[in-house]
Amino acid sequence: MPSDAFDRDVDQHREEYLDALKEYCRLPCITGQGIGVRESAEATAAILRGIGCRDVQLLETDGAPVVYGRIGQGSPTLLIYNHYDVQPPEPLDAWDSDPFGSDERDGKIYARGISDNRGDVMARTQAIASYRRVHGELPLTIKFVIEGEEEIGSPSLPALVEAHHDLLAADGCLWEGGALDGSDRFVISLGLKGVLHGELRVRSSRTDMHSSWATVVPSAPWRLTWALASLKSPDDRITIDGLMEHVRQPPEDERAMLERIPFDEAGMKADLQIPAFIRDLSGIDLLTKHLYEPTCTIQGLASGYSGPGLKAVLPNEAMAKIEFRLVPDLEPDLVLKLLRDHLDRRGFQDIEIVTHAKLSPAKAPADAPVVQAAINAAREKYGEDPVVYPVMAASGPMSYFSAGLGVPVVTGGGIWWSDARAHAPNENIRIDDYIMGIKWAGRFFARFGGAE
Amino acid sequence: MPSDAFDRDVDQHREEYLDALKEYCRLPCITGQGIGVRESAEATAAILRGIGCRDVQLLETDGAPVVYGRIGQGSPTLLIYNHYDVQPPEPLDAWDSDPFGSDERDGKIYARGISDNRGDVMARTQAIASYRRVHGELPLTIKFVIEGEEEIGSPSLPALVEAHHDLLAADGCLWEGGALDGSDRFVISLGLKGVLHGELRVRSSRTDMHSSWATVVPSAPWRLTWALASLKSPDDRITIDGLMEHVRQPPEDERAMLERIPFDEAGMKADLQIPAFIRDLSGIDLLTKHLYEPTCTIQGLASGYSGPGLKAVLPNEAMAKIEFRLVPDLEPDLVLKLLRDHLDRRGFQDIEIVTHAKLSPAKAPADAPVVQAAINAAREKYGEDPVVYPVMAASGPMSYFSAGLGVPVVTGGGIWWSDARAHAPNENIRIDDYIMGIKWAGRFFARFGGAE
Numbered sequence: 001m002p003s004d005a006f007d008r009d010v011d012q013h014r015e016e017y018l019d020a021l022k023e024y025c026r027l028p029c030i031t032g033q034g035i036g037v038r039e040s041a042e043a044t045a046a047i048l049r050g051i052g053c054r055d056v057q058l059l060e061t062d063g064a065p066v067v068y069g070r071i072g073q074g075s076p077t078l079l080i081y082n083h084y085d086v087q088p089p090e091p092l093d094a095w096d097s098d099p100f101g102s103d104e105r106d107g108k109i110y111a112r113g114i115s116d117n118r119g120d121v122m123a124r125t126q127a128i129a130s131y132r133r134v135h136g137e138l139p140l141t142i143k144f145v146i147e148g149e150e151e152i153g154s155p156s157l158p159a160l161v162e163a164h165h166d167l168l169a170a171d172g173c174l175w176e177g178g179a180l181d182g183s184d185r186f187v188i189s190l191g192l193k194g195v196l197h198g199e200l201r202v203r204s205s206r207t208d209m210h211s212s213w214a215t216v217v218p219s220a221p222w223r224l225t226w227a228l229a230s231l232k233s234p235d236d237r238i239t240i241d242g243l244m245e246h247v248r249q250p251p252e253d254e255r256a257m258l259e260r261i262p263f264d265e266a267g268m269k270a271d272l273q274i275p276a277f278i279r280d281l282s283g284i285d286l287l288t289k290h291l292y293e294p295t296c297t298i299q300g301l302a303s304g305y306s307g308p309g310l311k312a313v314l315p316n317e318a319m320a321k322i323e324f325r326l327v328p329d330l331e332p333d334l335v336l337k338l339l340r341d342h343l344d345r346r347g348f349q350d351i352e353i354v355t356h357a358k359l360s361p362a363k364a365p366a367d368a369p370v371v372q373a374a375i376n377a378a379r380e381k382y383g384e385d386p387v388v389y390p391v392m393a394a395s396g397p398m399s400y401f402s403a404g405l406g407v408p409v410v411t412g413g414g415i416w417w418s419d420a421r422a423h424a425p426n427e428n429i430r431i432d433d434y435i436m437g438i439k440w441a442g443r444f445f446a447r448f449g450g451a452e
Numbered sequence: 453m454p455s456d457a458f459d460r461d462v463d464q465h466r467e468e469y470l471d472a473l474k475e476y477c478r479l480p481c482i483t484g485q486g487i488g489v490r491e492s493a494e495a496t497a498a499i500l501r502g503i504g505c506r507d508v509q510l511l512e513t514d515g516a517p518v519v520y521g522r523i524g525q526g527s528p529t530l531l532i533y534n535h536y537d538v539q540p541p542e543p544l545d546a547w548d549s550d551p552f553g554s555d556e557r558d559g560k561i562y563a564r565g566i567s568d569n570r571g572d573v574m575a576r577t578q579a580i581a582s583y584r585r586v587h588g589e590l591p592l593t594i595k596f597v598i599e600g601e602e603e604i605g606s607p608s609l610p611a612l613v614e615a616h617h618d619l620l621a622a623d624g625c626l627w628e629g630g631a632l633d634g635s636d637r638f639v640i641s642l643g644l645k646g647v648l649h650g651e652l653r654v655r656s657s658r659t660d661m662h663s664s665w666a667t668v669v670p671s672a673p674w675r676l677t678w679a680l681a682s683l684k685s686p687d688d689r690i691t692i693d694g695l696m697e698h699v700r701q702p703p704e705d706e707r708a709m710l711e712r713i714p715f716d717e718a719g720m721k722a723d724l725q726i727p728a729f730i731r732d733l734s735g736i737d738l739l740t741k742h743l744y745e746p747t748c749t750i751q752g753l754a755s756g757y758s759g760p761g762l763k764a765v766l767p768n769e770a771m772a773k774i775e776f777r778l779v780p781d782l783e784p785d786l787v788l789k790l791l792r793d794h795l796d797r798r799g800f801q802d803i804e805i806v807t808h809a810k811l812s813p814a815k816a817p818a819d820a821p822v823v824q825a826a827i828n829a830a831r832e833k834y835g836e837d838p839v840v841y842p843v844m845a846a847s848g849p850m851s852y853f854s855a856g857l858g859v860p861v862v863t864g865g866g867i868w869w870s871d872a873r874a875h876a877p878n879e880n881i882r883i884d885d886y887i888m889g890i891k892w893a894g895r896f897f898a899r900f901g902g903a904e
Contacts, residue, residue, distance in 0.1 A: 193664070197762040197764075204726070205724040205725060205726050206723070206724050206725040207724070209724070210846070211747070211749050211751060211775055211777070212645070212747075212777060212844075212845040212846045212847070213742075213845070214747040214749040214775075214777070215730070215741050215742040215743075215745055215747055215777070215845060216729040216730050216733065216738055216741055216742050217724060217726065217729065217730070218726060218729075218730060219749065219750065221750035221752075221753050221772075222684065222688075222750055224753075225677055225680045225681055225750065226681060226685075226686045228677045228681075229677055229678060229680075229681030232674065233678075234678045234799070236674075271658070272657040272658050272659070272661070272669060273657060273658040274656070274657045274658075274669065274670060277668040277669065277670075278667070278668050278669070278670060281668065286668055289667050289668055290665075290667040290668050291667075293667055295663070295664075295666040295667055297663050297666040297671065297766060298671060298673035298674055298677065298755065298756070298767070299663060299756050299757055299762070299763060299764070299765050299766070299767065300673075300755055300756035300757040300758040300763070300765075300767065301673050301676075301753040301754060301755040301756065301758065301770060302753060302754060302758035303750065303752055303753040304750070304751050304752035304753065304773065305751055305752040305773060306752040306753065306754035306771065306773060309808055310649040310751070310773065310775070310808045310809060311751060311752070311773070312649075312751070312775065313751050313752075314749060314751070315750070315751065315752065318753060319758065320673075321756065321757060321758065321762065321763070323663055323666075323762070323764065325663070325664060325666070325667070347686070356761055356762045357762060392664075393664035393665070393667060394662070394664045395664070
């Protein structure tokens with residue numbers, strides 16, 4: 001079996017691969033602070049060149065450059081999306097070793113960004129190196145697109161994708177990375193929710209007033225409260241006119257996936273100290289709401305005086321940070337329009353909507369070849385069916401590729417684990433997971449390329 | 453007419469009286485900062501002794517002492533309530549002269565506390581001095597109760613009144629002071645609204661969560677929003693079960709008073725930049741809502757993230773500062789009970805109510821002798837009917853006397869004017885108003901005492 005030879009090659013190069021990973025993780029790249037951006041982009045391009053990529057270039061944007069490179073030949077074409085930037089390491093004193101030291105202990109490597117997502121960049125490129133050493137050329141074309149602004153919300157990505165449709169054209173896309181769950185089962189997901197971040201703001205008069213005038217002078221926090229209360233009912237159903245008509249029930253073929261998705265209800269309730277989940281849901285109903293329903297979340301409220309004791313004030317301004325997580329068919333602009341119409345219809349023309357960020361939902365069909373290749377490779381390498389999320393509850397810039405390029409996108413990697421601490425101090429990966437991740441990637445390339 | 457001799461005496465002592473007023477206003481007394489409290493209490497006691505008061509003493513409390521003194525003889529007995537503390541003078545650079553310098557310019561005296569309410573303390577004691585010089589003894593007994601904690605919410609007053617029922621017993625009470633309105637008409641009021649200050653607080657889980665969990669994990673700001681929205685409807689009607697049943701319509705004899713109360717609707721709307729008052733009310737309906745309806749005001753909202761941009765958080769805590777202004781029969785404890793029952797009945801047992809302050813409403817009957825004396829004295833001295841507020845929209849510790857002692861309480865003084873700037877920089881009184889205020893006080897004592 002070719003896979004045996006491939007795996008042996010990976011094992012033979014284990015120390016070399018880990019050294020290269022550690023070296024890459026010693027380069028900070030904190031784009032929001034302008035630290036190490038160009039250096040990390042160049043280092044990433046050098047890695048691509050090192051495994052034999054052609055046409056390696058830095059695609060310039062209004063912000064950090066995007067590293068592009070191509071390798072292999074023929075069809076199908078696989079696009080691989082990753083990022084070379086990392087979260088800021090602060091608070092530094094909460095780390096047990098240098099965040100950019102790549103310290104190895106207890107079978108783990110500790111470094112900022114190693115789990116999110118430099119481990120994936122290295123595992124995928126090293127899988128290509130082993131594959132080519134063992135088998136000659138790849139049985140497919142692979143295109144890398146590795147951006148430097150993921151941790152600040154990918155502001156340059158939409159224009160980049162728009163400008164390079166032909167360069168990025170592909171038959172499938174492998175996303176950033178993928179997890180092992182709490183039981184170390186390989187996790188694949190077929191999509192992400194979209195998101196609409198914004199604010200509702202109201203100003204009810206020129207100035208704050210003494211609260212004795214609350215009898216007759218309009219109140220900003222009351223206007224905001226009434227407007228908000230019209231958006232969602234106390235049983236947590238979104239009541240924006242027409243919105244829920246766009247929400248679909250899970251298709252029949254996805255219900256089987258739900259059965260395998262872990263959800264430690266008792267553990268989560270105990271940890272959060274909550275008596276019940278919303279609507280007292282449990283089991284498949286709970287998971288269905290979590291994955292298939294949109295949200296309308298108040299992220300913050302601010303108005304008037306909120307310090308100790310009292311202040312006899314009638315506040316003239318109030319603000320709510322509001323966020324919608326969006327399921328397929330609920331595009332951010334559709335939600336914005338439904339929200340505005342809903343408020344206007346109820347006399348809330350005084351409520352201003354400010355938009356901070358929009359992302360469309362993204363979802364690949366379960367029968368897309370790139371999805372099946374990921375599932376089959378996982379089954380072969382890990383000896384059991386992976387856990388497949390038809391969609392994740394979180395959001396990301398996946399839709400620029402899925403909807404923007406018309407490419408089915410799948411996540412998978414097996415390098416993140418349940419205590420990887422992405423975005424937190426002591427971020428780490430387990431070395432054995434990493435080696436398995438290289439082996440999965442090699443098998444995935446073979447499967448998607450139609451080899452063996 | 454005895455009043456002519458009295459007025460001549462006041463005019464003859466004009467400079468001496470103004471000098472004494474200025475001297476008194478040079479003493480800071482900022483109780484919250486422990487500045488000048490004992491010195492001001494002693495100076496106030498000395499003023500009472502200086503006009504011949506008997507039994508002058510400092511009644512000790514847990515905080516600032518209360519200055520007590522008695523003068524005159526026989527019945528009726530008039531209680532005079534004032535305070536010797538003042539607001540802090542900050543911001544100092546917004547003053548055109550020393551806040552404790554008693555600077556005289558353009559017919560005004562500028563000093564922190566001169567309008568609120570040291571001018572009233574001095575005008576009332578100087579009226580007694582002139583009356584006794586002209587007529588011998590007063591035709592009534594006057595008891596002074598002058599506290600030092602009014603500007604910090606009178607925390608020691610309830611226990612003080614409770615402990616000294618006999619010492620403070622009276623047939624009527626003259627409150628702190630009274631205004632001239634924007635047309636320089638003498639203002640009398642028969643009561644104040646009560647108040648209940650508190651917070652609604654909710655905690656929905658042990659910790660904040662990533663906002664993707666808003667699908668199934670309860671949300672503190674939503675719980676608060678739904679609870680608040682159940683308390684008042686968008687047409688500004690309080691919907692707490694049973695509360696409005698305790699609110700009375702204005703009695704017939706008070707409707708005539710409303711006709712004389714000024715309300716510059718167009719000016720206020722233009723100044724506040726509001727298109728309309730609540731429910732588009734105007735005229736007597738507007739004034740009736742302002743004076744005869746309770747309020748339920750959101751003074752502040754706080755939850756989650758309210759800085760720039762976005763934060764993908766599901767907040768676990770939310771808080772609303774809430775205030776009720778209370779009309780007669782709506783006691784703070786009744787409102788607390790109605791609110792708790794209302795929330796519980798709707799499943800909001802998770803909403804905690806925290807109480808910061810309570811004051812009962814206070815109202816004197818229009819036909820009480822102390823009220824009629826104030827009205828008649830104003831008519832005689834100012835040549836026109838005073839503006840009589842059956843109740844003011846604001847609140848104060850009046851109920852400790854009205855309900856606590858069973859004494860009708862009236863406000864009047866004629867020393868505050870429309871640009872007096874109480875609690876603000878450049879606080880001032882007009883000298884001519886002050887002299888008229890002494891003359892009104894003398895006439896009021898004569899009227900209430902049944903002289904002439």
